[in-house]
Amino acid sequence: MNSQTAALEIQNPTGTGRPRLEVRRVTRTWASMSPGGRTDVVLQDVSLSVGAGEFVAVLGPSGCGKSTLLNVIAGLQVPDSGEVLLDGDPHAQRIGRVAHMHQRDLLLPWRTVIENARLGLELGGIPVAEADRRAREVADRFGLSKVADSYPWKLSGGMRQRVALLRATLPDRSVLLLDEPFGALDAITRADLQKWLAEVLNRSNRAVVLVTHDIEEALILADRVYVMAGPSGRIVDEVSVALPRPRPEGIATSELFVAQKRRLLAALAGQEGMER
Ligand SMILES: Nc1ncnc2c1ncn2[C@@H]1O[C@H](COP(=O)(O)OP(=O)(O)O)[C@@H](O)[C@H]1O
Numbered sequence: 001m002n003s004q005t006a007a008l009e010i011q012n013p014t015g016t017g018r019p020r021l022e023v024r025r026v027t028r029t030w031a032s033m034s035p036g037g038r039t040d041v042v043l044q045d046v047s048l049s050v051g052a053g054e055f056v057a058v059l060g061p062s063g064c065g066k067s068t069l070l071n072v073i074a075g076l077q078v079p080d081s082g083e084v085l086l087d088g089d090p091h092a093q094r095i096g097r098v099a100h101m102h103q104r105d106l107l108l109p110w111r112t113v114i115e116n117a118r119l120g121l122e123l124g125g126i127p128v129a130e131a132d133r134r135a136r137e138v139a140d141r142f143g144l145s146k147v148a149d150s151y152p153w154k155l156s157g158g159m160r161q162r163v164a165l166l167r168a169t170l171p172d173r174s175v176l177l178l179d180e181p182f183g184a185l186d187a188i189t190r191a192d193l194q195k196w197l198a199e200v201l202n203r204s205n206r207a208v209v210l211v212t213h214d215i216e217e218a219l220i221l222a223d224r225v226y227v228m229a230g231p232s233g234r235i236v237d238e239v240s241v242a243l244p245r246p247r248p249e250g251i252a253t254s255e256l257f258v259a260q261k262r263r264l265l266a267a268l269a270g271q272e273g274m275e276r
């Protein structure tokens with residue numbers, strides 16, 4: 001058993017040795033827009049695994065297939081081949097077990113900020129009053145107290161993104177999928193919410209997959225980073241993040257951080273010329 005498998009076993013409360021989430025050799029194609037009836041490969045033989053309590057980042061440039069990968073994990077898109085397993089089960093029901101924050105916020109326009117934020121809790125059977133209380137408790141940290149009873153159309157893109165993040169993270173689902181959750185935020189809000197997320201998830205047993213094109217974000221949040229390359233999305237590298245938790249202030253300028261950043265940059269850059 002290698003050290004990674006051992007780490008996953010420790011993180012797996014069922015003691016079965018199986019990762020919480022496993023993606024096995026997933027390939028996904030689209031009919032090409034170009035003439036000739038070709039198909040475009042969007043995901044090619046993608047495999048990854050995430051243990052309970054583990055935070056994994058998928059890092060890759062725009063268009064390499066990251067959102068498609070999350071959609072396949074969530075069960076919104078069916079792979080051409082390969083499978084997605086929850087606790088070792090390829091037929092596991094994903095509704096109710098997987099929380100998914102989409103790249104587009106997908107807020108319900110007829111619900112207020114708090115009504116949107118508490119939606120996942122309500123769907124999980126938490127009584128409305130209790131769900132409301134819990135959502136309001138965290139809304140302050142998200143800078144959303146003042147707009148709690150407003151409708152989404154009144155909000156800026158950054159605020160809408162915060163509501164979507166709150167909605168995805170409030171329910172304690174087995175698997176949490178985050179698709180570029182901080183993309184629309186200013187640097188200060190981003191740093192604050194990254195810290196909040198790390199604190200919350202540190203106390204939880206969720207398997208988290210964060211999709212990002214931001215190397216620093218991946219290093220600050222993740223235990224492991226998978227590097228993806230396009231155009232036919234493949235995993236080209238996997239890096240264990242050797243940084244202390246909680247991440248100390250100023251970690252981003254430490255020698256260790258910079259060394260890991262260099263490795264990820266090289267992994268991203270190394271693939272660029274290869275497929276063109
Ligand atoms: N519904 C679709 N029909 C055809 N092609 C699609 C569709 N959705 C995504 N794609 C293509 O799949 C590729 C990967 O997209 P996506 O998963 O959104 O990448 P990323 O999230 O890494 O930016 C892109 O080339 C995109 O054009």
Ligand SMILES: [Mg+2]
Nearest residue numbers: 066067068103
């Ligand atoms: Mg995307």
